Amino acid sequence: MLGYNGKILRVDLSSGRMNVEEYGERFYRQYFGGRGFNAYVQMKEVPAKVDPLSPENKLTISLGPLTGIPASGSGRSSVGAKNPLTGGYGEGDVGGFMGAELKHAGFDAIIVEGRADKPVYLWIHDGEFELRDAAALWGQNTLEAQEMIRAELGDNRIRTAMIGPAGENMVRYACVINDLKHAAGRCGMGAVMGSKNLKAIAVRGKGGPELADAKLIGEYARWFGKNFMELAGGMYDLGTSGGVPNLDATGGLPTRNFQTGTFEYFANISGEGMKNTILIDRENCYACVLRCKRVVKVDDPYTVNPLYGGPEYETVGALGSCVGVGDVKAVAKANELCNAYSLDTIATGTVIAFAMECYEKGLLTKADTDGLELRFGNAEAMLAMVEKIARREGIGELMAEGSARAAKQIGRGAEEFAMHVKGQELPMHEPRIKQGLGVGYSVSPTGADHVHNIHDTTMRPGPGMDRLYSWGIQVEPLAFNDIGPEKMTYFTHAVNWASLQNCLGMCIFIPWGQDRIVDLVKATTGWNTNLFELMQVGERMNTLCRAINVRDGFTAKDDTLPKRFFQQIGDPKPTTDPLDPKEWNDAKQFYYAAMGWTPEGVPTRVKLQALGLGWVADELGV
Amino acid sequence: MKLFGDVATVANSTSLEVGLGGDARLSDLLVALDAATGRLVSQTITDSDGRLLPSIAVLVNGSNVFLKQGLETSLAEGDTVSVMPLMGGGGQ
Numbered sequence: 001m002l003g004y005n006g007k008i009l010r011v012d013l014s015s016g017r018m019n020v021e022e023y024g025e026r027f028y029r030q031y032f033g034g035r036g037f038n039a040y041v042q043m044k045e046v047p048a049k050v051d052p053l054s055p056e057n058k059l060t061i062s063l064g065p066l067t068g069i070p071a072s073g074s075g076r077s078s079v080g081a082k083n084p085l086t087g088g089y090g091e092g093d094v095g096g097f098m099g100a101e102l103k104h105a106g107f108d109a110i111i112v113e114g115r116a117d118k119p120v121y122l123w124i125h126d127g128e129f130e131l132r133d134a135a136a137l138w139g140q141n142t143l144e145a146q147e148m149i150r151a152e153l154g155d156n157r158i159r160t161a162m163i164g165p166a167g168e169n170m171v172r173y174a175c176v177i178n179d180l181k182h183a184a185g186r187c188g189m190g191a192v193m194g195s196k197n198l199k200a201i202a203v204r205g206k207g208g209p210e211l212a213d214a215k216l217i218g219e220y221a222r223w224f225g226k227n228f229m230e231l232a233g234g235m236y237d238l239g240t241s242g243g244v245p246n247l248d249a250t251g252g253l254p255t256r257n258f259q260t261g262t263f264e265y266f267a268n269i270s271g272e273g274m275k276n277t278i279l280i281d282r283e284n285c286y287a288c289v290l291r292c293k294r295v296v297k298v299d300d301p302y303t304v305n306p307l308y309g310g311p312e313y314e315t316v317g318a319l320g321s322c323v324g325v326g327d328v329k330a331v332a333k334a335n336e337l338c339n340a341y342s343l344d345t346i347a348t349g350t351v352i353a354f355a356m357e358c359y360e361k362g363l364l365t366k367a368d369t370d371g372l373e374l375r376f377g378n379a380e381a382m383l384a385m386v387e388k389i390a391r392r393e394g395i396g397e398l399m400a401e402g403s404a405r406a407a408k409q410i411g412r413g414a415e416e417f418a419m420h421v422k423g424q425e426l427p428m429h430e431p432r433i434k435q436g437l438g439v440g441y442s443v444s445p446t447g448a449d450h451v452h453n454i455h456d457t458t459m460r461p462g463p464g465m466d467r468l469y470s471w472g473i474q475v476e477p478l479a480f481n482d483i484g485p486e487k488m489t490y491f492t493h494a495v496n497w498a499s500l501q502n503c504l505g506m507c508i509f510i511p512w513g514q515d516r517i518v519d520l521v522k523a524t525t526g527w528n529t530n531l532f533e534l535m536q537v538g539e540r541m542n543t544l545c546r547a548i549n550v551r552d553g554f555t556a557k558d559d560t561l562p563k564r565f566f567q568q569i570g571d572p573k574p575t576t577d578p579l580d581p582k583e584w585n586d587a588k589q590f591y592y593a594a595m596g597w598t599p600e601g602v603p604t605r606v607k608l609q610a611l612g613l614g615w616v617a618d619e620l621g622v
Numbered sequence: 623m624k625l626f627g628d629v630a631t632v633a634n635s636t637s638l639e640v641g642l643g644g645d646a647r648l649s650d651l652l653v654a655l656d657a658a659t660g661r662l663v664s665q666t667i668t669d670s671d672g673r674l675l676p677s678i679a680v681l682v683n684g685s686n687v688f689l690k691q692g693l694e695t696s697l698a699e700g701d702t703v704s705v706m707p708l709m710g711g712g713g714q
Contacts, residue, residue, distance in 0.1 A: 012656065053623075069662060108689075230626055230627070232709060233704075234706035234707070234709075243677075243708040244678075245679070245688030246674075248688065249674070252676060270689075272684075433676070455677070458677045459711075460628075461632075462665075462666040574671075579653055
């Protein structure tokens with residue numbers, strides 16, 4: 001097989017048994033990698049309704065065919081497990097170097113099952129693997145733990161996927177951190193790792209699979225290297241938070257727990273604000289020329305270690321405007337703490353914003369907050385909350401469960417302030433300006449997500465529309481608040497395409513375009529593939545993830561959106577507009593039907609069979 | 623002007639100089655841009671009501687015009703105006 005190692009490592013932590021499995025080329029062409037491997041394992045091997053933090057859950061580290069190829073954007077990998085926040089399908093996708101290193105160490109995925117009776121870490125190098133004692137690492141922050149592992153194994157180039165204290169304490173939105181600053185952030189994958197007593201996976205590899213046409217991949221890599229400034233220069237210069245001024249101007253910058261969409265200190269936390277103050281460098285992921293990652297340094301009044309990278313857009317939103325904090329140094333400190341403790345910055349910020357609104361509305365008092373004046377804009381209280389959550393101390397014990405569970409316990413209407421879908425906190429995109437994205441939050445298999453979603457505001461005249469035309473949608477750019485049949489047709493294809501990227505191991509920030517992605521898959525695997533097959537891979541995996549949730553008891557009723565988004569935003573703009581409940585429901589139903597699902601959102605037997613998933617129909621009993 | 627991404631594709635240019643009269647504002651530049659290129663480049667930058675699109679960052683000498691006066695931002699001779707699309711997934 002070309003482009004893949006053909007080997008998947010299975011690690012049973014309960015018995016310590018490890019073995020290498022070979023699934024054959026047909027399996028790989030059906031499930032591709034990344035999300036595909038995660039979803040296959042969760043459907044095939046993990047029983048329905050299993051407690052995500054029990055030994056029965058399985059954690060997968062999955063690479064795609066494009067992970068580790070020598071071209072920009074190939075640093076992506078995917079971590080999967082049943083989701084501690086939602087109870088359904090879970091996945092955290094991540095950049096950096098770890099995925100490529102694992103590919104070069106000889107594996108396409110790792111399946112971790114069971115639970116170790118004491119803390120361990122997994123060491124993989126050039127086809128070899130062993131479990132090692134992690135007693136001394138347990139309780140350490142990610143930086144200290146990584147240094148200890150590198151010293152113990154005597155190699156400073158070892159890459160790590162790791163948890164800090166938040167993962168060990170099973171904070172439901174703990175993430176897996178790769179090399180201190182690349183987060184498989186969403187869906188609580190770090191909590192699952194912690195539940196298994198697995199502190200880290202350390203990898204070193206110098207080999208890797210043969211590529212079908214390395215020359216073509218090299219040509220494409222050089223093309224992007226030569227043209228990236230023209231194609232995507234803003235991402236290099238200002239990073240992902242370059243658009244903060246635009247969001248603020250149009251009312252789409254989630255502020256004070258989504259009560260408003262404009263923030264008086266937006267300029268401080270924007271990419272430009274960061275560039276003019278604390279930015280000291282830009283960094284890349286494996287083989288990437290774009291360097292959208294920030295590196296920041298702060299000495300006063302906080303110290304922020306540049307080894308932990310710097311905040312990207314979701315973080316300046318969640319731990320900035322969403323909690324009302326306009327001090328970029330405080331945001332950078334919160335980002336550093338989240339990376340040290342392994343917390344998802346999105347959920348951490350959204351949960352703290354929830355707690356702040358509860359406090360301001362009188363549902364929580366100082367007696368509940370350990371004396372903290374938990375008001376929007378109080379940076380010290382925000383930083384104290386990050387610490388408390390990671391350690392499950394005081395109010396952190398409740399907030400570590402996520403806003404949905406915390407709201408239930410607080411009661412008295414607190415649910416209205418919990419910004420989540422299916423238990424997973426919202427990322428920093430406002431559904432009252434991007435309404436198609438709002439529908440996407442509702443129907444996403446992982447709970448609210450912004451990556452396997454559309455961004456309505458990117459529709460504009462020009463070549464960007466070519467993708468729509470090629471999908472058979474001949475329209476002028478549609479309004480941001482349009483969620484009619486044409487927008488939802490676009491949505492259906494675009495979400496399948498995004499699902500494909502999570503299978504391929506390719507970053508969505510590299511504007512390869514559809515044709516070059518097809519060429520890259522061909523040049524990697526040697527398969528005579530085409531856009532039709534790849535779109536179907538994306539659709540297959542979206543449907544498989546849906547089926548996993550259906551088996552866990554999810555119905556159309558769980559495809560919700562917080563009530564807030566059906567009401568007028570606090571600071572209306574010509575660009576913002578509450579969602580209309582009927583239009584939103586119609587859009588959901590359109591999507592189900594376009595995907596071949598019933599009005600209850602259940603994939604039909606015929607659709608599953610047509611996607612090569614007949615075995616899943618048997619599993620669901622449809 | 624420096625143009626990036628699909629704006630550059632529509633304009634068929636990544637870099638061009640545009641002459642404007644005195645007291646020019648950004649909105650004047652967009653009109654002149656269409657005239658200079660013979661293409662409807664401004665359509666990729668503003669919506670049908672003439673507002674700047676949220677998915678496009680317009681920078682004057684490296685600073686986002688939303689930090690200034692938007693389309694009313696004054697321009698002086700020698701200013702560098704960069705127009706760059708923002709990408710999905712992050713901030714846009």
